[in-house]
Amino acid sequence: MNIKNKYGKSYVPSDVYLAIRKSDNKLVGIIDIRKGLTDFLYNYGGNIGYSVLPEERRKGYAKEMVKLLLKKCKELKINRVLITCDKENIASSKTIIANGGKLENEVIDDAHLGESGILQRYWISLKKRYADKYVGYRAQKAEQKIISVTDEYFNGDIYYYNFIEVNNPIIIPNGKCIIDNNYKWLEFYDYLSKIKLTAIYDENSEIIEWYFDIAREISKDNGIPYEDDLYLDVVVTPNGDVTLLDEDELKEAYNKREMTKEEYENAYEQAEKLMNKLKNNKEKLKEFTEKYLKEILKESE
Numbered sequence: 001m002n003i004k005n006k007y008g009k010s011y012v013p014s015d016v017y018l019a020i021r022k023s024d025n026k027l028v029g030i031i032d033i034r035k036g037l038t039d040f041l042y043n044y045g046g047n048i049g050y051s052v053l054p055e056e057r058r059k060g061y062a063k064e065m066v067k068l069l070l071k072k073c074k075e076l077k078i079n080r081v082l083i084t085c086d087k088e089n090i091a092s093s094k095t096i097i098a099n100g101g102k103l104e105n106e107v108i109d110d111a112h113l114g115e116s117g118i119l120q121r122y123w124i125s126l127k128k129r130y131a132d133k134y135v136g137y138r139a140q141k142a143e144q145k146i147i148s149v150t151d152e153y154f155n156g157d158i159y160y161y162n163f164i165e166v167n168n169p170i171i172i173p174n175g176k177c178i179i180d181n182n183y184k185w186l187e188f189y190d191y192l193s194k195i196k197l198t199a200i201y202d203e204n205s206e207i208i209e210w211y212f213d214i215a216r217e218i219s220k221d222n223g224i225p226y227e228d229d230l231y232l233d234v235v236v237t238p239n240g241d242v243t244l245l246d247e248d249e250l251k252e253a254y255n256k257r258e259m260t261k262e263e264y265e266n267a268y269e270q271a272e273k274l275m276n277k278l279k280n281n282k283e284k285l286k287e288f289t290e291k292y293l294k295e296i297l298k299e300s301e
Contacts (some may be wrong), residue, residue: 006130010040015072019052019065027184028056029238030066033072037082037257044111044119046082047073062095070099074126080125080258096122125216127229129160131187134179146225147296156190157225160296178208186289186296189218189225194270196227199289204219205297210236210285212278216263230263232271240282242275 012034021030031050034041039045048069049296052062066083073081083101088110095102101122109119135142143162149155164184170179177183182203197212197216212234214239215227231250235243254264278285 010038011045012036012038012041017065017069017072019061024207028053028059028061029065031069033069033076033152033200035076035078040111041301042257044084044109044113046084046121047078048081048083054135058092062092063098066095066099070124070126077254078164078258079127079253080126081126081293083124084113084119086116087118088116088122089114091104093120093122100128105174110150121286125228127216127231128226129213129229130221131189131225132163134163139163139165139179140167143300144265145296146223147292149292155192155289156188156221158292158296159185159187159189159225161185161187162300178201178207183208184293186293188289189220189227190218191218193218194230195233195274197289199293200292205293207238207286208287209238212236212274214267214274215301230270232267234271234274234278235280236285238282239278240280244271244275 014032014034015034016030019026019031020026021028029052030051031048031293034045034047034049044070048066048071049266050062050065052065056107065229083096085096087106101124102176104121107119107121109117112279113119119156131146132144135144137160141164143160143164145160147158147160149158161184163179163181163185166179166181166183167178171177178200180203184201184205186199186201187196188198194215194217196213196215198213200208202208212231213227216230217228218227219226231253235245237243250264250267253259254261
């Protein structure tokens, strides 16, 4: 059975790139981005397909091709990338994992795309935000440190930023500045939770806002904390107002099939529980974050 004839209507427009070796101008591989996920692509094909010429394999070309194309995916606002491979294609699975792929499941290859009869489905998240993301980008000069905490109030890592010199201040849509010279951030990474708190202070160590990210995962990579963003955010202002943000982004990601219905509903569930907990609790929140800010500032003296 010709796969193209059988499943052609299940494909979508794609951008195709050729991998050309600079040293001799030789074609070594081909790779494409599929702009959307039909049922067929969601179950079997994925967002990216690639191939390397047999004589050019095991030279790292596939890994570099996928790495470069993930940057293009981000430009196209594809924030979670699905790649599949045959279960027995060990080289391909290593390529995907090396680029951050996480195996979701294995499915019967009813489309006959491989040889083993089993397809592995990997997801690569482009929404991971690392704690040191502002180094050399927003901050020309910054003091930063990781503090591991285990006490009755918090268990995890706190990442501290003092933005000593800032290239470009960040002004959010409501006109509030959240990064400028000598502003301070405390990012709380609780690895048993799916909520990351960022306490943002101005140059006088006065609170600007508390920002909560709903996350798919909070973990570490090479010692650096990160959160895999799940779009919804909750903000608490200095006067105690609680606001839910980025519902449109969550709905768009769900419609693009970058998350399951369960994940979509879980994001709202997490946000609702958090908002109920935060109502009329501004003083406790302030006391909690200021406790660690004062300790860190004292250590820095």
